[in-house]
Amino acid sequence: MKINWGTAIVLVFIGFITFIMYFVVRMNTNKKYEHDLVTEEYYKKELAFQKEIDAEKNSRALPNNVFIKKTPIGLSITFPEEKEFQKISGVISLYRPSNKQLDFSIPINLERNTIIIPDENMIEGKWKITVDWKYEDIHYLYKKSFTY
Template sequence: MKTSTENKSFTLWPYAIVVCMVMFMGYIASFVYKAMNQDVDLVSKNYYEQEIQYQDHINMMDRTKAAGNVAITYNHDIKGILVQLPESFKGQPIQGKVNLFRPSDDQLDQELPLQLGRDLSQLIETEKLQTGLWKVRVSFTAKNETYYAEQNIQVAKP
């Protein structure tokens, strides 16, 4: 006759499986916690509203191309961005803004008023801008029509 102690054999497999499952669930829970607390910025704060107005944006760009080339150039020697409107706008009252957009950090974005000289140009100093890629966006109104131009520039320090 067998005793009850002979039938009982101790094995660690069930405990090891349970411990592994608990550790895996803990890893997944910590991963989900980190993912939920990650700050995810869109390219723009009002991205969805901008998408709805995209056709108007396309129309503005077409009008700008038809009126002439808006030149946006970066000059490393004078440490500035030169915005030059075409001669077709000469003698017209122009109001607008220049937006300096930093794709990698939205807190560095700047918006400046468009203040053109007699030659329809404006120089924007870049000494205080961080080095790297910037998008210069110029939007303005002339004769009750809106216009828009955009150019990528690479700001470099000497």
């Protein structure tokens, strides 16, 4: 039996469509591949995200925001001078995108308006810092990516 080129093209298209439909049906019916986009506690997470947005807005509204600077002894994080450092509390989180084992968080306990993270805790490369702090019941959030 001889098949001309027109019949061959139609057979290839039918084979391709069958192949694609097989995977579409398999992915939609297999419980292993859940693809729901909504989380279980959607509203609770949305409220937490809104609080984060509000804290970032509070931080941007400050005349002097948190200032980060590399020094010879480590990473210096300076809080606004107009705030009393004794009333500042919170957490500083450092995230290393390339290595999860290097991530760490430290509580904010200030003896002056600057805190220094020692050089031995910091390895050269890209870091993301999140300073989640509170002053007189107002939450502030400062996020920044930097290269150390």
